Every structure is written in C-alpha cells, then in structure tokens.
C-alpha cells in the first residue's frame with residue numbers, strides 16, 4: 001500500500017479526509033512517523049525548513065499551489081524529484097471570475113463612480129465598448145489562456161504574451177522577449193498571470209508601463225515580485241497608469257508600513273484571486289496519481305530548468 005503524506009500548515013485533516021475517501025487503497029497520513037517513516041507521495045504547499053530532507057527519498061511531490069517559486073526557493077527539493085504543480089478547474093474558474101470582474105469594473109469605471117459618490121460628484125467618464133479597448137494578458141497558460149479567450153469573447157481586443165506561440169480563439173498571440181513590445185504597445189489594461197521565475201522577476205518596470213496607453217490599468221494576480229514597486233508608484237503618480245489592482249505582493253501579508261496601502265490609485269486584495277479549493281484540487285491530484293500508477297506519465301510536472 002502506497003503512503004501519501006499531507007504536509008500542510010492548515011487544513012491537513014480536511015485534505016487527508018478527502019484523499020482517503022478518493023483513494024481507499026492508499027494510506028493517507030499527516031505525520032511521517034504515523035507511516036512508519038516510509039512515504040511515497042507528499043502533498044504540500046511550502047514545507048517547513050528541513051521537513052522534506054527528513055523524509056528521505058519519495059516518488060512525487062504534489063504542490064497544492066499553481067506557483068511553485070517558494071517551494072523551489074528553499075533549495076531543499078532534490079533535482080530529480082518530480083514536482084507536480086496544481087492545475088485544476090477550481091483554480092482556473094476562480095481566476096477567470098476574478099480577472100473578468102476586475103477588468104469589467106475598470107472598463108466601465110465602476111470604482112471611479114463609487115469614489116465620486118462620496119463627494120456627491122456627477123461626472124460621466126468616457127464609456128467605451130469593449131471592442132474599442134485593448135487588453136494584454138501576460139502569461140497564457142492554464143490560467144491566462146481561458147481569461148484571454150473570455151475577454152475576447154466579451155469583445156475586448158485581446159493579446160497574450162507567452163514563451164511559445166498560442167492559438168486562442170479571437171486572441172492575438174505574441175511570444176518571447178522579441179514579442180513583448182508588440183504585445184504591450186497601446187494596451188489600456190495589462191493583466192499579469194505569469195509564474196515567478198528568474199526571467200519574469202521585476203519584469204513590470206518603467207519601460208513596460210511606458211509602452212501602455214497613457215492612463216491604463218494594471219491588474220496583477222501573478223506574483224508580487226513581477227512588479228518593481230517604486231516604478232509602479234512613479235507610473236501612477238505621473239499619470240501613465242490610472243490605477244493598479246494588486247492581489248499579490250513581494251511580502252504577504254503586505255506590511256502595514258508599505259506605501260501601497262495608502263496610495264489612492266492602488267486597490268489591494270489579500271491574495272484571493274484564485275484560492276485552491278480542496279474539493280477540486282484533490283480530484284486533480286487523484287486523477288493524476290491514478291494515471292501515474294497505471295503507467296502514464298505524470299501531468300503538470302514543473303520544469304526545473306525554467307522554474308515553472
């Protein structure tokens with residue numbers, strides 16, 4: 001019988017109960033000692049320092065997060081261990097809802113009207129149709145691609161930027177470092193759904209903001225380290241950006257003394273765009289595990305050479 005260790009700071013009992021129900025022929029534990037020290041699979045987020053090494057060798061690590069940069073940053077993951085990142089319908093649906101809600105709210109100036117209400121101000125903004133607005137989505141993977149396709153379906157002139165070219169319905173595709181400028185030029189809403197890797201860290205700087213249409217909107221639900229914080233504040237203060245909607249930050253929770261909290265044009269949410277839902281996430285792990293044990297290749301294995 002194979003043993004699955006659920007190593008989570010919170011919710012471990014909930015996850016293990018669901019895994020036990022779905023995989024009655026596996027032993028699911030929340031403590032390595034309970035398995036007599038032998039573990040085959042680990043389900044985790046960011047394990048405590050030294051915890052993975054203490055387990056000895058095991059077959060597969062299942063991350064409950066889509067982004068694995070913090071897991072990799074510890075330097076404790078053996079280079080030959082397959083790391084499966086979270087790809088599941090719940091994450092994609094959640095991100096789709098959050099990004100489309102946020103994009104439409106800005107497209108139709110809803111936040112500005114709410115602010116104007118506080119001063120009894122009756123001031124219509126220019127109300128465009130989606131077909132007259134260009135939106136660029138950085139990252140066209142499991143989260144970015146459905147977002148871009150739905151925005152295109154709503155009517156936005158939609159572009160994506162990724163490492164490799166994409167064929168998405170109604171969406172213009174740009175790829176690689178050479179395609180970035182064309183993906184950005186004149187866009188009015190920029191959505192970041194990239195993974196954090198050495199190639200994407202600090203990507204969103206002054207030069208990127210300068211390519212957008214003046215008065216554009218930035219929506220970041222990738223990772224905080226994608227943004228050069230001071231460049232964002234400068235772009236907002238100078239008017240190149242009209243607002244920034246930020247779900248992720250270099251340090252989370254965002255420290256109380258961080259200038260983002262008090263900036264009138266920054267809108268903060270506490271990393272909630274697409275939380276992992278155990279019900280859909282466990283189903284994704286179980287499907288992948290069953291396939292693996294039946295001799296199929298694991299799906300969604302992180303490529304350690306490129307970091308996602």
Ligand SMILES: NC(=O)c1ccc[n+]([C@@H]2O[C@H](COP(=O)([O-])OP(=O)(O)OC[C@H]3O[C@@H](n4cnc5c(N)ncnc54)[C@H](OP(=O)(O)O)[C@@H]3O)[C@@H](O)[C@H]2O)c1
Nearest residue numbers: 066067139140141142143162163164194195199222273274
């Ligand atoms: N805020 C939240 O609640 C939340 C929740 C979940 C995830 N996230 C973030 O969303 C990220 C994306 O998740 P995902 O599942 O969509 O990942 P994914 O399926 O791996 O997609 C990543 C996309 O980024 C592109 N990309 C990677 N490096 C690039 C580079 N150097 N230049 C250009 N494009 C690059 C990839 O290009 P290719 O297609 O060519 O490989 C791919 O299209 C996660 O890593 C995480 O940081 C945030």
